[in-house]
Amino acid sequence: MDELQEVGIQAKTSLLYFDNVSVHFEIKGMDKPLIAVDGVSFSMNDGELAALVGESGSGKSTLGRVVVGLQKPTSGKALFRGKDIYKLKGKAFLEYRRSVQLVHQDPYAALNPALTIYESLAPALRRWNIVDKKDTRKAVSSMLEFVGLRPENYIDKYPNQLSGGERQRICVARALSVRPKLVVADEPVTMIDVSLRLSIVDLLLNSKKQFGTSYIFITHDMALARYFLLKGGGGKLMVMENGKLVEMGDVEEVINNPKHEYTKKLIESVTE
């Protein structure tokens, strides 16, 4: 309770509240730790969209992992609904665990090669009692339909029988299956063919429209970040360099009127 009073009203009402979060990695043989995330502060409300843009090595993936509970920060506050993510217990932890999901960059590694699509999707539905046992297959089918795949053609397939784009759709279906409040999508279309990318981005936005899912969309591609935010009805663009958030603001404002040198550089690097 002390924590809540300490960080104030915004922390309490926000879905996510990060205050001065840092992640240091100790590396063998180096006297100084590697600073992956350096004093990052931001907050997210229910239904809000954010895009996190930066080059590889800027720490954006690590920050995403802090959000989903996979990387404990070295210092700072990482709060979910006002409570420290890494101190959550019992019911509160379960609520968080269900509410925050990840879509990984590599759809080839994110699906268990030994399981059929049904076997990959069904356990989470069962685990969270989202449907009755006898309705599981039907529920998996409608999930596949939601991500634009014909259930009868995919439900009993193994991942190695599918293309990268199809796999990523399955991964999106799995992340959304537990009806999360917030999804971190870490470079979700970088490994997908150009012509299929926007359809998958649109899929994420559909769930925002239908269920009010919040997103942190991580990408190195400024134009794609802009597409995601504007197509989704607007949101904030966060620019990350060397572990620091160097610029944050409304997407159109930042792109049309960048303040930080690094943001300008990223914008210039987009060929049009």
Next chain:
Amino acid sequence: MNSQDKGVEKKSGQKSQNPSSFTVFWRNKYARIGLIITVGFFVMGFIGPLVYPAPKIDLTEIFAPPSLAHPLGTDYLGRDTLGDIIYGTGYILEVTFIAALIGTGIGVAIGIASGYFRGAVGSLLMAITDIVLTIPGMILILVVASVVRSGNPLIVAGVLSVTAWAGFARAIRSQILSLRSSIFVEEARLLNLSSFHIIFKELMPNVMSYTAINFIFSVQGALFASVGLYFLGVLPFSAYNWGVMLSEATSFGGFLAPSLAVYLISPIAVITLFTVGLIYLSFGIDEVFNPRTRRR
């Protein structure tokens, strides 16, 4: 939307339902041969004694050449060689399959547990495994076998698998270690799926192909070891089987005359055929359990 449907349909029209495991297995020529041989041995071992007369000692028929009455001739006591083989098969099958079951079972359990549960439990299990690995297996088996001196197939199988599991446990552990840090396991954790689920549904299927093949090779290893033990006379001859046959054939006259070659070669031939059957069987098992090798 219409054009999308067409695209998906066109693609999937080709992708018919997954063939059943047996279909996948049966498509492989070697697997087919291996299965037929192995099933053949089971039929011979468990149905054979019901239809083929038991070999009897008949001192008037010592070292008889192959004939209609004795298709593979007789041994130094006038017993029918084919009968010896048939009546010895069941015992060999029991010993080798039980030994492989014990060795593979312990190996998988310890390998997975020590790979998945890091910390004290894992370290302890690995320490035990490493100690067992340093023990020279065959010598330990010789010692234990000569102390126990039982013909009971369960006990013999137990003796044979005393050290057999350790190397396999280590191999499974290293696979589990790399699998547990894979992204799909991370995803399962994010969905808060239980350790039970992760171990049995996510990890196990990925080591099944290796486990099944190890099982087959363990049967083979147990076959060689048991035949060896009987050949050396470490185990009592109370149960009649191929190892005892081989031992008797070499010490009681198998080399006496070229005409006795059938008597000597018969046990060697069945051991070889059984082994070939097992190896071919393993080809098909790899295809069934390993989704990566499944034809699209």
Next chain:
Amino acid sequence: MNLLLSVEGVRVNYRTERGEITAVRNVSFYVDKGDILGIVGESGSGKSTLAYSVLNYIKPPGKIISGSVKLEGVGDLLKLGKEDVRKVLWKEIAIVPQATQNSMNPTMDVKDHFIDTMAAHGQNDKQKILETANRLLEEVKLDPQIVLSAYPHQLSGGMKQRVLIALSLVFEPKLLILDEPTSALDVVNQRLIMDLLKALHQKMGISIIFITHDIQLIKGFANKVLILYAGKAMELGDVNEVWNTPLNPYTIALLKSIPTLHGDVNSVSGIPGSMPDPYAEITGCPFASRCKFAKPVCFEKDPDFLEYKPGHFSACHFSKDIGDNYG
């Protein structure tokens, strides 16, 4: 006159357990002296297979079924024996493989790679080899003092790719083929490699075929572009012309699937559907099932690859209409 390489009707099949698949369908294109040709294709487009078939270097179960690859001063490479192709390789055409694909021997340092490569083609003078290596490494902006004695694992992905480029230049080939040289690299290294290639092109007058899945890399780099889809050549022409007045629906859709920094987000969208199953027999145009211009004829007849404007080719029954409408 200016023609360096002309590829006619190349078809490559792969025999698999489930049947034969066609990786490259009668592809034709040409490279003039001094060209930088970008070959663009998504996964399954057959772009790498095409590159290696230009060198008559397709390994079983792949097989070049038909076609010709005429190199100026040499003749049809597909009619040459293995030995003769080897002679042409490096000296006339060189291919730069992807640095990620074990293209360097981990037990050899960079110097040995140069010695090995040059000795294999009859150059045994160590002093000369080292001079060449020094010069070329400097050309790709690497410090020879450090890099020559380095082993592959000591080099970053970008450095390895640059070493491979330097290696490919040892016999000053007329044509350099690069297979996805930047796809495993981050944006900074990507830029570096592209700038470097551009400089080499200007300085040495070398022609380049640059294979990529990323159409955005082509603009501002190549002067010509060939667009592949499911093994078929869809469009070939001057880069700016293809960008501004594309004649092929696939090109149009592909360009429309790339978001921009300032354009209307509702004017871009992904291409619905997916690549046709390689095992399925395609009777008409391979893109028909995803094409919004598709008419019945598209599912029945595979369109020919025709020249609609000088130097601007397209394979579509309606390229003429599209061209007229675009103005």
